Amino acid sequence: MRTPLIAGNWKMNGSHALVEAFGRAFADAALPDSLEVVMLPPFPYLEAARGALANVSVRLGAQTLNPSHAGAHTGEVSGGMLKEFGVDYVLVGHSERRELYRETDDDVYDRLLAALNAGLHPILCVGETLEARDAGHTNDVVLRQIGHALAPLEPEQRARVTIAYEPVWAIGTGRTATPEQAQEVMAAIREYQAGFDPGLAQAMRLLYGGSMNAANAAELLAQPDIDGGLVGGASLKVDDFLAICHSAR
Numbered sequence: 001m002r003t004p005l006i007a008g009n010w011k012m013n014g015s016h017a018l019v020e021a022f023g024r025a026f027a028d029a030a031l032p033d034s035l036e037v038v039m040l041p042p043f044p045y046l047e048a049a050r051g052a053l054a055n056v057s058v059r060l061g062a063q064t065l066n067p068s069h070a071g072a073h074t075g076e077v078s079g080g081m082l083k084e085f086g087v088d089y090v091l092v093g094h095s096e097r098r099e100l101y102r103e104t105d106d107d108v109y110d111r112l113l114a115a116l117n118a119g120l121h122p123i124l125c126v127g128e129t130l131e132a133r134d135a136g137h138t139n140d141v142v143l144r145q146i147g148h149a150l151a152p153l154e155p156e157q158r159a160r161v162t163i164a165y166e167p168v169w170a171i172g173t174g175r176t177a178t179p180e181q182a183q184e185v186m187a188a189i190r191e192y193q194a195g196f197d198p199g200l201a202q203a204m205r206l207l208y209g210g211s212m213n214a215a216n217a218a219e220l221l222a223q224p225d226i227d228g229g230l231v232g233g234a235s236l237k238v239d240d241f242l243a244i245c246h247s248a249r
């Protein structure tokens with residue numbers, strides 16, 4: 001069976017105090033072994049997070065990486081640096097990167113490959129805009145994004161990718177996809193994967209993201225094809241994030 005995964009994407013938020021608060025809370029929380037938890041703070045807090053999480057089974061993630069190995073890329077961070085630091089997971093293709101920083105499907109693929117080559121576990125984010133949903137193009141958009149990123153990969157590489165379905169209209173809006181809406185897209189993603197590799201389709205973890213919170217997590221996570229959550233706003237609140245983690249048992 002697939003191990004549930006709850007990932008907290010802090011985006012450009014947080015502080016040392018918040019890292020410390022999470023460190024204390026996780027130490028007391030007795031998270032079940034059957035659950036994987038990942039914390040993705042901004043780069044400057046990774047060091048503090050590594051210390052605060054040293055004795056708990058929470059893994060570290062980063063929010064982006066540069067596709068190049070090294071070189072003259074002022075302000076950027078490579079996958080190899082993240083790996084050397086002790087990061088396990090990295091987001092690629094988040095809709096905010098696609099929209100605000102103009103990352104195209106090709107850029108997303110380059111980052112995905114760089115993450116895999118560095119030995120990281122990429123979380124590939126996909127999702128449709130409200131316009132696309134209203135026009136009935138949700139699955140087309142999502143499956144195109146996934147196909148563009150995954151089709152060129154070797155099976156062994158594909159097996160290390162987690163997919164996060166994050167409808168753009170649900171991110172930071174308080175408007176969550178209903179469990180049925182999310183499940184419908186997740187099932188389509190798994191079916192699409194099964195067309196390439198049925199075994200991998202069953203093993204691949206699919207996360208939901210978009211206004212997941214302590215109140216709606218259990219119902220979303222109860223859907224058969226939702227294996228976890230990529231949590232934004234609620235991952236900045238210790239009690240809420242822990243409640244979401246406990247919903248994933």
Ligand SMILES: O=C(CO)COP(=O)(O)O
Binds near residue numbers: 170230
């Ligand atoms: O973008 C998200 C996680 O990557 C979701 O953000 P919110 O949970 O704040 O809607």
